[in-house]
Every structure is written in C-alpha cells, then in structure tokens.
Amino acid sequence: MAEKILLQLEGVQTHIGRYHILHGVDLSVPEGGLTVLLGRNGAGKTTTLRTVMGLWRASAGRILFDGTDIAAMATPDIARLGIAYVPEAMGIFTGLTVRENLLLATTAGRFDDARLDAVFALFPVLKTKWHDAAGGLSGGQKQMLAISRAMVEQRRLMIVDEPTKGLAPAVIEHLIGGFHTLKQSRTTILLVEQNFHMARSVGDSVAVMDDGRVVHAGTMADLAGDEALQGRLLGLSLAAHQ
Amino acid sequence: MKRDLTPWLLLPIVALAMLPLMSFSTWLTLTIAGAAMGMMLFLMASGLTLVFGLMDVMNFAHGAFITLGAYLAVTVLGRLSGWGGPDSLAWNLAALAVAVTTGAIATGAVGAVFERVIIRRVYGSHLQQILITMGGLIVAGQLVIVLWGAQPLQVAKPVLLRGSFLLGGAAIETYRLVAVVLGLLVFGIAYLVLNRTRIGLLVRAGVENREMVEALGFRIERLFVAVFVAGAALAGIGGVMWGGYQEVVTATIGDEMTVLIFIVIIIGGLGSVTGCFQAAVLVGLTTNYVGYLTPKLALGSNIALMVLVLLWRPRGLFPVAKQ
Numbered sequence: 001m002a003e004k005i006l007l008q009l010e011g012v013q014t015h016i017g018r019y020h021i022l023h024g025v026d027l028s029v030p031e032g033g034l035t036v037l038l039g040r041n042g043a044g045k046t047t048t049l050r051t052v053m054g055l056w057r058a059s060a061g062r063i064l065f066d067g068t069d070i071a072a073m074a075t076p077d078i079a080r081l082g083i084a085y086v087p088e089a090m091g092i093f094t095g096l097t098v099r100e101n102l103l104l105a106t107t108a109g110r111f112d113d114a115r116l117d118a119v120f121a122l123f124p125v126l127k128t129k130w131h132d133a134a135g136g137l138s139g140g141q142k143q144m145l146a147i148s149r150a151m152v153e154q155r156r157l158m159i160v161d162e163p164t165k166g167l168a169p170a171v172i173e174h175l176i177g178g179f180h181t182l183k184q185s186r187t188t189i190l191l192v193e194q195n196f197h198m199a200r201s202v203g204d205s206v207a208v209m210d211d212g213r214v215v216h217a218g219t220m221a222d223l224a225g226d227e228a229l230q231g232r233l234l235g236l237s238l239a240a241h242q
Numbered sequence: 243m244k245r246d247l248t249p250w251l252l253l254p255i256v257a258l259a260m261l262p263l264m265s266f267s268t269w270l271t272l273t274i275a276g277a278a279m280g281m282m283l284f285l286m287a288s289g290l291t292l293v294f295g296l297m298d299v300m301n302f303a304h305g306a307f308i309t310l311g312a313y314l315a316v317t318v319l320g321r322l323s324g325w326g327g328p329d330s331l332a333w334n335l336a337a338l339a340v341a342v343t344t345g346a347i348a349t350g351a352v353g354a355v356f357e358r359v360i361i362r363r364v365y366g367s368h369l370q371q372i373l374i375t376m377g378g379l380i381v382a383g384q385l386v387i388v389l390w391g392a393q394p395l396q397v398a399k400p401v402l403l404r405g406s407f408l409l410g411g412a413a414i415e416t417y418r419l420v421a422v423v424l425g426l427l428v429f430g431i432a433y434l435v436l437n438r439t440r441i442g443l444l445v446r447a448g449v450e451n452r453e454m455v456e457a458l459g460f461r462i463e464r465l466f467v468a469v470f471v472a473g474a475a476l477a478g479i480g481g482v483m484w485g486g487y488q489e490v491v492t493a494t495i496g497d498e499m500t501v502l503i504f505i506v507i508i509i510g511g512l513g514s515v516t517g518c519f520q521a522a523v524l525v526g527l528t529t530n531y532v533g534y535l536t537p538k539l540a541l542g543s544n545i546a547l548m549v550l551v552l553l554w555r556p557r558g559l560f561p562v563a564k565q
Contacts, residue, residue, distance in 0.1 A: 079459035
C-alpha cells in the first residue's frame with residue numbers, strides 16, 4: 001500500500017517584500033515518518049517552513065495538509081489543525097517559566113499527565129527547572145523546551161527548524177535520542193537540519209533545496225550511500241557537514 | 243522563579259532619603275500624597291504600557307481617555323450629588339464607585355471603537371501611529387468641548403472625601419487615601435490576571451513574541467482588542483480619580499498628563515505592569531518631595547529621575563524581553 005502523504009506542497013512560491021524567495025517548491029511529507037529538508041544557507045528551507053505555517057504568505061501554489069489547502073489560512077488556524085512549529089530561534093518566552101511555556105502549548109490550558117511524564121522522561125532537566133524562568137536556561141535546554149512544547153500534546157505534524165544550531169555535540173546526541181523517541185510514537189516530522197550526522201541518524205526521507213526549489217527528493221538511505229549524489233546536490237560530501 | 247527585587251529598593255531609599263530634609267509630619271503628608279499621585283498615575287499609565295508592549299502601538303491619544311474619564315466624573319458625581327452629602331461615608335464612596343465604573347465602561351467602549359476604526363489601520367507603522375493618534379487626541383479634545391463646553395467644570399466631589407484627618411501629626415486627605423486603596427486594588431487585580439490566568443499568560447507571552455503566540459494557535463488580534471479596551475478603561479478610571487483630585491476639569495486635563503505618563507512607562511520598562519506601578523509611585527513621590535523642597539524643579543526632577551534610571555537600567559526597571 002502506498003504511504004499516505006500528510007503534507008504536500010505543489011508549486012509554492014513566496015515573495016518577501018520585493019524578493020522572490022521560493023520559486024515553485026514541490027515537497028511531499030509522508031505520514032508517520034521524518035522528512036529532512038537539506039540545502040545550503042539561503043536555499044529557502046526556513047522560508048518553506050514559515051510559508052507552511054502561514055507566517056509568510058504563499059504567492060502561488062497549493063499547500064495541502066491531509067488534503068485541505070491551508071495556503072490562505074491564518075497561522076493560528078493552521079496550528080489548530082495539529083501542526084506544531086519549532087522555529088530556528090526556538091520561540092521560547094524567556095520571561096515565562098518552563099511550566100508556563102509548556103502550558104501555553106496546551107489547547108485546554110491543562111497538562112495531560114502521561115504526555116508530561118513522556119516529556120520529562122525525554123528531557124529530565126525540564127522537570128528540575130519547572131518553575132525557573134526560561135530565559136535562564138542554557139541553549140540546549142531551551143531547545144529541549146522548544147521541542148517539548150511541540151510534544152506536550154498530540155500533534156499530527158511537527159515542523160522543526162535547525163534544532164542543533166549552535167549546540168554542543170553532547171546536547172545534539174541527546175536531541176537525536178529525543179527524535180528517535182518521537183519517531184517511535186509515529187509523529188510526522190518535517191525537519192530542517194544542517195548537521196548531517198543528525199539528519200542521517202533520524203531521517204527517513206530527504207528533500208534537498210537549492211535556489212528556492214526542491215532539486216532532489218528520495219530516501220535518506222539512498223542519499224547517505226551515494227557520495228557522488230551528495231557532491232552534486234550539496235557541493236560537498238555530507239560527511240563534511242558533521 | 244527568581245524575581246528581580248532590586249528596583250523595589252528604590253522606593254524606600256527615595257522615601258527615607260527625604261526624611262532628614264523635613265519634619266516627620268511633613269514627610270508623612272508628602273509621602274501619602276506622593277503615593278496617591280503615583281496610584282493615579284499608575285491607573286492612567288498601566289493601559290498604555292500594555293498597549294505598547296503587546297501591540298507595539300504608540301498611542302498618543304491615550305490622554306483623551308483620561309480626559310473623558312475626568313468629564314464623566316463631572317457628570318456622574320454631579321448627578322449623584324445627593325449621595326455625596328455629609329451624612330454617610332458609604333454613600334459618598336458609592337457615588338465615587340459609580341463614577342469610576344461609568345468611566346471604565348464608557349472609555350472602554352470608546353477604546354473598542356478607537357481600536358477598530360483608527361488603530362487597526364496603522365499596526366506596524368510607528369510614524370502613522372504617531373500622526374493618527376495625535377490627530378485623534380485633537381479631535382477628541384474638540385468633541386469634549388462640543389459635549390461639555392469650553393469652560394472649566396467643577397467636580398462635585400463627595401463632601402466626606404474632601405476633608406482630611408490627622409495621622410501622626412500629619413494631615414492626610416481622605417480622597418488621596420481612597421486613591422491609594424483603589425490603585426492598590428487595581429494593581430492587585432491586574433497582577434493576578436496577568437500572573438494567574440490563561441489570558442494573562444497569553445498577554446505576557448504576546449508582549450515577548452507575538453508570532454510564536456500565533457504559531458501556538460492563538461488569535462493575537464483578539465488579545466489586542468481586549469488589551470486596548472482594558473487599557474482605555476484603566477485610563478478612564480485614572481481620569482475619574484484625577485478629575486476628582488484636581489476638582490476642576492478642562493479639555494486638556496488628559497493631554498497635560500501625557501509627558502508624565504510616558505516618563506512612567508519608560509522608567510518602568512515598556513510592557514511591564516509591575517514596572518509601571520513601581521515607576522508611577524516613584525514619580526509621584528519625587529514630584530511631591532521636590533515640589534515641596536524646590537517647586538520649580540518638580541517636572542525637571544522626573545526627567546532627571548528617568549535619565550538616572552535609564553543610565554542604571556537602559557530598558558527600564560523591569561524590562562520585558564522582546565523577540
């Protein structure tokens with residue numbers, strides 16, 4: 001049976017001011033898997049994620065989420081479809097406590113104990129910092145909080161933008177463990193990542209972007225095993241990204 | 243969560259530093275007068291700091307809500323003058339409570355219309371906000387003249403709230419004490435709403451990062467309207483109390499407070515209600531102490547206070563992180 005596509009972008013174009021950033025992005029995100037979006041800086045990865053979330057408006061094309069075109073929907077309505085977004089800057093509310101940051105991500109304003117236990121099992125440090133201001137957390141802890149915010153309720157799709165950026169290797173390993181746990185729960189994830197060690201460890205499928213378009217789509221295993229393809233798509237061996 | 247308590251030390255430091263410069267009874271009178279003025283400043287400014295913090299809107303027409311509140315004090319207390327006789331303090335307070343409630347509701351309603359008709363069109367453009375709200379302030383001033391006339395009007399302050407009583411040898415005005423109680427009450431409610439409710443949590447989050455609040459599934463524009471209406475209502479309450487304090491109301495009563503209000507919200511930290519409270523009391527105390535010691539320096543002292551605070555904390559006493 002063919003895998004179900006949860007998120008489908010068809011010819012999506014995005015302008016920011018007078019700049020034409022996305023030139024017709026076609027992308028499929030299979031349900032229950034982790035799709036990695038690769039590409040050099042400025043290829044349009046973050047713009048793609050922000051366009052999906054409605055934070056920047058698509059000027060052309062369709063964005064289908066479970067068959068519904070969400071391209072013209074407002075950001076809060078898109079989020080309420082069950083799409084969680086972890087931006088590159090993490091979007092942590094530094095003046096709020098860890099608890100308050102997570103509470104904001106619940107639709108009913110209260111925690112599901114089982115899911116909270118799962119978050120604590122994955123990132124125990126958040127339990128110890130529960131009543132601390134999020135602004136006092138380290139970079140890695142903030143990233144854990146940002147990802148936990150997307151996990152604290154069942155989401156249909158998680159969109160995560162470069163979670164490893166600026167983090168120490170030990171913290172990255174911890175995050176990789178977190179993504180493996182998320183994959184076990186069959187959460188669909190669209191991940192932008194520059195760290196190939198991370199991408200290869202967690203990715204099921206991959207799309208490579210260049211100049212505002214997807215120039216390659218396939219399985220992560222195929223890309224990881226083909227250095228020539230890596231060189232052609234990304235300009236250098238993916239091993240060099242580690 | 244660790245709270246930054248250092249700025250709170252400023253209040254006792256300023257108050258105690260003035261004690262050697264005057265007699266205790268004078269100091270006590272000025273301190274309570276300063277606290278009362280601070281509470282009224284807090285009422286007038288708290289809405290503006292939230293509107294700026296959450297909506298990034300520079301509303302120079304905020305003074306119009308204060309003016310409207312002051313004129314409503316004239317009208318309502320005039321109509322209820324029968325309650326304001328010397329027989330019952332309860333009826334005196336009831337008359338003031340009706341004026342305050344009317345002021346809050348009416349200015350809140352005007353605020354809702356103002357946000358919908360004017361402010362909503364200029365989100366994101368500070369220059370347009372300044373121009374259009376300054377224009378709105380002028381139009382509002384003229385509308386007040388059309389409705390109430392150009393002559394200064396007397397506020398029929400309830401009789402038992404006009405006098406004063408002796409405390410430790412100091413004469414304490416009853417009305418100022420009422421202003422202190424009301425200011426503390428409003429601050430307490432605002433603090434609880436902001437820190438103990440979900441809508442308060444959303445407002446605090448929205449002040450920091452509007453985009454992320456939307457990405458979590460919340461419609462921030464509804465919060466905008468709620469905060470703007472609440473801000474206008476608070477200004478209306480402040481206007482009623484300030485009108486009663488001044489006893490004579492003119493069409494520029496709100497405009498005249500604008501500079502002081504901006505000093506308060508800058509000292510407090512834009513977007514911080516706690517900072518606004520602390521700054522308002524600090525400005526109220528400074529105005530009264532300096533006004534007594536060297537009257538010509540009263541306004542200048544507040545600007546100097548702002549400069550000193552900004553040198554110490556460039557984003558105000560309780561800065562709100564913005565992303």
